[in-house]
Amino acid sequence: ANIIAGQKFLMSFARPLQPLLCSIRQIGQTTPLLARETRRGPELFSGFRRLAALKELGKKSVLVLTWKGSRLSEKQALRMAFFENVAVRGLNLVEQAMAVTAFQNLGLSKKSITRSCFLPAALPASAAVIDSLAGLMLLEHDWKIFLVEKNISLRHASELARLKPEERSALKTVLPLRPTASQFREILETTTEIARREQMSVAELLQNSELRAILSAQGRPAPQKLESLLQALHKIRHPHYVRLMARHTRLCQHLSIPAELEIVPTDFFEKPQYQLKMALTPRTEARKIFQKLLTAASSPAWKKLFELDEQN
Known part of the structure; x- marks a missing residue:
């Protein structure tokens, strides 16, 4: 048969x-x-x-x-x-969502699904988890594939599912850039935070001229476009970034930092923290460079680097 x-x-x-x-x-x-x-x-x-x-x-x-x-x-x-x-x-995240939906279609309550299925199977389970998993079935096929391939957490998958279909459609323009899981989380968190603050949709936010120019640029490698997109989003998220970056550049010039060194702000000045990058060649006189760095570190301008609330 x-x-x-x-x-x-x-x-x-x-x-x-x-x-x-x-x-x-x-x-x-x-x-x-x-x-x-x-x-x-x-x-x-x-x-x-x-x-x-x-x-x-x-x-x-x-x-x-x-x-x-x-x-x-x-x-x-x-x-x-x-x-x-x-x-x-x-079971991957989408398969867990399929299981929840199947159980609910047969009349099982969230409590029953949690106690008789998910907990005995050693899967994370609570009423909130069951609701979040059920919500993932609203996602479009491309997004489900992405969640599984990148092993996106339930928390961020649920945040994506809560967006309106037109917002998810607009956000889908980042998928061809093949962001990593961490890059996607950063894009999702940043765009939703800005949209809430500015009282606009994610789709409206992505119509920003600078963001559109980055996403539609031809010929640029995907990693470069992703980096530019994240930088542009952080500038919008942190409106004081441009001022702080200009101040940072002036202070580094005043410190006479050697050309082989670069002091790079991390997290877009969210914290008074920097990365020190150094370019080395066979002719680099490392001792002299570090001596100049020690001299710079003892100056008042060095202290100001870490005082992000200062205006000058």
């Missing part, structure tokens, strides 16, 4: 099929599909990827372990599938 493979029990997302194809091609099907009898025929509740791999390989017969419908309810089947998937491969 044909196996019914609907969406009711599916909790697999962004999983490569190639390893399964290779395994089945070499040693055959070693793990049965799990199904329950229904009036329409056997309904698959675990083994969706195995079934897809078997079909792709053109297998005419498959190994299926089937329960009578009267002996295995939908809730029991879903719970069995959940724990099997957790044990065999674990």
Whole structure:
């Protein structure tokens, strides 16, 4: 009989099929599909990827372990599938969201999902977590793929899901730049903070002429565009950045810092903290450079570098 493979029990997302194809091609099907009898025929509740791999390989017969419908309810089947998937491969963030939605569709409360499923599976669980996971199902496919690929935390994934669809669409312009997880978190946190402060949407914020110019620039490498985008966002987030940077440049000139050294502010002057960068060549006289640095460190201008609340 044909196996019914609907969406009711599916909790697999962004999983490569190639390893399964290779395994089945070499040693055959070693793990049965799990199904329950229904009036329409056997309904698959675990083994969706195995079934897809078997079909792709053109297998005419498959190994299926089937329960009578009267002996295995939908809730029991879903719970069995959940724990099997957790044990065999674990669940990524989107798969956890799919599981929550599946349990809720079968009438389980947040309390039941937490106590009888997530906690026994050693997954983070609370009513707030269940709500956050359910909210991820509102995300568009591209965003779900990105969350899984970059292993984005539930906190930031939920913040993304709370944005309006048009805001997520506007923010999607950063995806071709392939930001790291930390870069994306910084972009998300910065844009949402600015938008709240300025009482505008994220989509409206990204219409800023400087941001649009950066995102639409042709020919620039993605890492450079990302760095420029973050700098521009921080300038908007910290309106005193330009003044502080000009002050910093004047103080460094007054200190007569050697050309081989660069004092670089970290966190866009959020903290009185700097990085010291040094360019070395075979001819660099390191001793003289550090002597000049020690002299500069004893001057009043050096102290002013760390007094960010000063106007001059």
